Amino acid sequence: MERALNKSRLILWSSVALLFVLLPFVFPGGFALSILSQLGIAIIFALSYNMLLGQTGLLSFGHAVYFGLGAFVTAHAINFVEAGVFGLPMSFMPLVGGLAGLVFSLLLGFVTTRRPGTPFAMISLGIAEMVAASALMFTTFFGGEGGIVTNRTAGGVVWGISYGPQIQVYYLIAVWCFISMALMFVITRTPLGRIANAVRDNPERTQFVGYNPTRVRWIMMSLAGFFAGIGGALTTINYEIITAESLGLMASGNVVLMAFIGGIGQFWGPIIGAVLVTFLQSFLSNFTQAWLLYFGLLFLLIILFSPGGISSLITIHAPVWRAGVMKRLLPSYMFALWAGLVTLTGIIGVIELLYRGTLVVGVNVAVTWVFSGLLVLVGAFFLRRAIRAVTQVWEDLTPELARWS
Amino acid sequence: MELGERMNQHALALVDVRKRFGQTEIINGVNLEIVAGERHALIGPNGAGKSTLFNLISGRFPVSSGSIALNGTDITSKEPQVINRLGLSRSFQINNIFPKLSVFENLRCSVLWVLGYRYSFFKRTSALRDAKESAERTLEMIGLENRREKMAGELTYAEQRALEIGITIASGANVILLDEPTAGMSRSETEVAVELISRVTEGKTLLMVEHDMGVVFDLADRISVLVYGEVIASGTPAEIRMSKKVQEAYLGTPIDGDEE
DSSP states (O other): OHHHHHHHHHHHHHHHHHHHHHHHHHSOSHHHHHHHHHHHHHHHHHHHHHHHHHHHOOOOSOTHHHHHHHHHHHHHHHHHHHHTSSOOOGGGHHHHHHHHHHHHHHHHHHHHTTSOHHHHHHHHHHHHHHHHHHHHHOHHHHOGGGOEEOOTTTTOOBTTBOSOSHHHHHHHHHHHHHHHHHHHHHHHTSHHHHHHHHHHHOHHHHHTTTOOHHHHHHHHHHHHHHHHHHHHHHHHHHHSEEOGGGGSHHHHHHHHHHHHHHOSSSTTHHHHHHHHHHHIIIIIHHHOTTHHHHHHHHHHHHHHHOTTHHHHHHHHHHHHHHTTOHHHHHHHHHHHHHHHHHHHHHHHHHHHIIIIITSOOSHHHHHHHHHHHHHHHHHHHHHHHHHHHHHHHHHHHHHHHHHHO | OHHHHHHHHEEEEEEEEEEEETTEEEEEEEEEEEETTOEEEEEOSTTSSHHHHHHHHTTSSOOSEEEEEETTEEOTTOOHHHHHHTTEEEOOSSOOOOTTSBHHHHHHHTTTTTTTOTTOSSSOGGGOHHHHHHHHHHHHHTTOGGGTTSBGGGSOHHHHHHHHHHHHHHTOOSEEEEESTTTTOOHHHHHHHHHHHHHHTTTSEEEEEOSOHHHHHHHOSEEEEEETTEEEEEEOHHHHHHOHHHHHHTTTOOOOTTOO
């Protein structure tokens, strides 16, 4: 049985690798490539964050510090390479960022991981604020408002790779993303990974089976800082510029959202979150200036209706799928989807009117107001019924599923 | 010199241990010796300080003064994990398990340190055969084989009690402290638990806090009575049963097996 499991896991990971290779062919073009590059970085960052939140139970509001510091150190390293201070192929530059992230998380983590829970969250916030403030004070290292500019082709051409074309940068990100994903997954299966889960569940008891929970948190945080640093280095290489924004509170908040939206209960949850959030930020912002509002709404909806994130929505359906009773759920889901779309259309109408319509007055605007309002009311009316219907089907299914498991 | 020798013969030796919380002295100069290999019960009325004493021995709280030795090694006010690594393991009165891990994982996590895997992140846990076998042995011992993959938080209360003992004994520590192992159990569950405790502490030193006198007289080789933070009597079950002092402490009611 274990062998079968290993085999299916091997197939899964090969498919992921293949996906990374094929994506630029499926979505060619400059815009797609730049999104794909961003995705790879976001995935590393979100997964590294979940080593803290999902696996060790540490809610950090300052994880971008290690991402950002990794990025800045990499920027300087690239500039040193360009100046001929030392030589290092660009392909290995992410290691520099990773090591920088590791060193800083070792140092800062030693202080922050002494206490779990709310104190940890508050201290992480304090550190984030402190580092963000220093970024504007120490301008030689952080470059002030303008940031640090680099040249990703500084390493010259190695094995025919110059890192001039974006496609080469994409594959660099893809390779490091794959390696980081695999390593972070493997860590969850090691004694440290298991004990981190135990510390998350009940830190006190781990002391009575011989472990020092502070030490466990510290090591996990250092490893998370290492991977965040790799992500930061890739950002530097990707954009050839790094500013203090990348280690600020916004960036730290963003990764919290990714993890929660994707779900912290499964290893792969944050991947979904990273993909979704990156997409929304890149696409939605093209269509509407109110995109942050929609983004906030999405976060709110997920926390309210599926606190375990999107990944938990998927996992709760696994037993339904196995029992072959998915079709019983479908009618109520379709109903909910329809009602949800009607409500959403209405809400979009209202939001956009509020956002743009305030300056324009006319019959058309009045009609749109009434129409959108109506859609919201009608949608909400049916949505309530749909939710009740979904709940009812789940209640009917529960005893059947219990028999299956 | 004499003190050192006394400490050496005993699995546990407490010398004039005191604990104050603010102005209140909860533990009032306890002297207690637990002989290696015996099953020792600590009894006493509510609020006598039994659980506090456990917390002092196991390092959960630091002592205010006095000293505690484990197999001759001074463990006074050491951190819990340090004491645990020296071979003392304890259970809790209120279930203190890893609720989101499977039953098997609860037990495997409890043996990782003692098997030397520490904070390793270079080894796959599933490849550690000794950890797996050790966890499975404990699983069988506590009779939860058919709950192996269940999340610990989803077990029934009595099953969680058994797991609580399982986590405590998994590492093979030779000094076991059990804090009210049968608390909240029905008569039949208690019988199963007593049988379990006597099985898993075979050849080990056991110190347990217990309110159920039936359990105490079934299991204990020796009994100590703690009243208002002081040990007022120590002896065999027969001696304790006859002791005037103990009877007075229990408001004149003779101690027998039917007390709930």
